[in-house]
Amino acid sequence: MKQDVVLSLGSLTQLTQLELQVDLLLKAAVAPFSCLQQLRELVLSGAVSSPDTLLRLPPSLTKLELVWRGEQELSSSLCPDLAALTNLQHLVVTGDSAPGLLPDFCGSMQQLRELRLYKILSPNALPALARSLPALTRLEGLLLHSISELAPPPASAEYSALLPLSLHITSIDMTWWDHGNLLHDGCGQHFLAAGRQLPQLKRLMLGLEDNWDVWDENVRLGALANCTSGVGTCLGEGSLSKLVNCCPGLQQLGIPGLVEPGVQMQPLLQLTALTWLSVGGEVVTDDVACDVLAQLSGLRQ
Numbered sequence: 001m002k003q004d005v006v007l008s009l010g011s012l013t014q015l016t017q018l019e020l021q022v023d024l025l026l027k028a029a030v031a032p033f034s035c036l037q038q039l040r041e042l043v044l045s046g047a048v049s050s051p052d053t054l055l056r057l058p059p060s061l062t063k064l065e066l067v068w069r070g071e072q073e074l075s076s077s078l079c080p081d082l083a084a085l086t087n088l089q090h091l092v093v094t095g096d097s098a099p100g101l102l103p104d105f106c107g108s109m110q111q112l113r114e115l116r117l118y119k120i121l122s123p124n125a126l127p128a129l130a131r132s133l134p135a136l137t138r139l140e141g142l143l144l145h146s147i148s149e150l151a152p153p154p155a156s157a158e159y160s161a162l163l164p165l166s167l168h169i170t171s172i173d174m175t176w177w178d179h180g181n182l183l184h185d186g187c188g189q190h191f192l193a194a195g196r197q198l199p200q201l202k203r204l205m206l207g208l209e210d211n212w213d214v215w216d217e218n219v220r221l222g223a224l225a226n227c228t229s230g231v232g233t234c235l236g237e238g239s240l241s242k243l244v245n246c247c248p249g250l251q252q253l254g255i256p257g258l259v260e261p262g263v264q265m266q267p268l269l270q271l272t273a274l275t276w277l278s279v280g281g282e283v284v285t286d287d288v289a290c291d292v293l294a295q296l297s298g299l300r301q
Contacts, residue, residue, distance in 0.1 A: 015039055034058070040062045043066075050070065051078050061087060068096060073101065076104045091116070100119070100120035102125060102128050104132060114140060125150055129161075130161035159190040181231075191234070194242060200249070206255050207255060234258050243267070259281060274298060
């Protein structure tokens with residue numbers, strides 16, 4: 001059957017969309033999609049473990065989704081044909097095993113509208129992202145979720161490059177679990193560089209992943225409080241003013257545990273479109289609850 005699948009692909013030269021279970025391909029299959037020169041959307045279910053599967057991908061692709069479970073990190077040097085997909089608009093890659101994803105392959109994809117990278121990222125992923133993200137000026141949505149330990153960028157100023165330059169971006173999720181910090185303590189002054197403007201941004205989620213609705217109601221708040229206490233504090237004094245100036249149209253904001261104790265929270269009152277807010281940690285005192293949170297009359301959640 002696997003041989004039949006490879007042979008069948010060779011005859012479907014006009015195919016524009018394909019969703020395929022990777023297990024149906026021969027393990028020794030090399031460049032199985034090279035014959036599909038009209039292909040625009042490719043969704044690979046299951047895990048890709050060999051770079052040979054990603055050889056000579058059709059340059060016509062505008063959408064690609066895959067799970068990587070290779071013995072080497074997925075990078076532009078391992079899979080140059082992935083980096084050569086300059087027409088991509090939608091890219092979703094999940095790192096399912098170490099050493100994970102080194103996302104230097106994104107920098108050449110200047111047509112990208114949606115970029116999502118999940119789970120196991122290479123220890124050097126942050127410097128690679130700092131080099132790649134500034135080129136993605138058409139980005140509308142960015143989701144980065146890390147569960148693996150990451151080294152900070154060599155220079156703290158490089159954190160500013162992790163906030164996309166795209167004026168079209170409406171949604172940013174940069175979340176992590178355990179030691180997978182995408183933002184390290186004290187980096188807020190660099191991440192939210194003065195003068196940065198993201199006027200279309202409606203959603204900004206930093207720190208813990210927004211998936212608490214799946215938890216049992218009786219343990220949800222306790223688990224959230226416990227995780228918040230260990231997420232790290234990257235937003236110091238002045239960071240919230242920069243955030244408000246950068247993203248004045250925010251409707252959803254998640255920063256649980258990220259704000260240093262004692263930081264003034266009053267700038268949040270300037271986010272008049274805000275309907276969803278997640279905060280937490282020692283910064284949320286009784287005074288903050290009364291003078292700031294209780295005054296956000298537009299909040300729904």
